Amino acid sequence: MSRWTGADEAEYHRVLGELLERVGPDLERLRRRIDRQDAAIKALRRKYGVNEARPRLPAW
16 A cells, blocks of 8 residues: 555656656657657668568579
8 A cells, every 4th residue: 555645646746747847848859859860761761672571582
């Protein structure tokens, strides 16, 4: 059984809100960077056919 009270929950949410307010812009910037990198990786895979099926080898 937990000893977590309503006041503890409120304090947790207050601290979490402050933390997200401080680092939120940095997290959003990093998310956009990851999205750009993912798009670039997908473009390279399409260009070089990395995800295409392998050609079937002849049966010996």
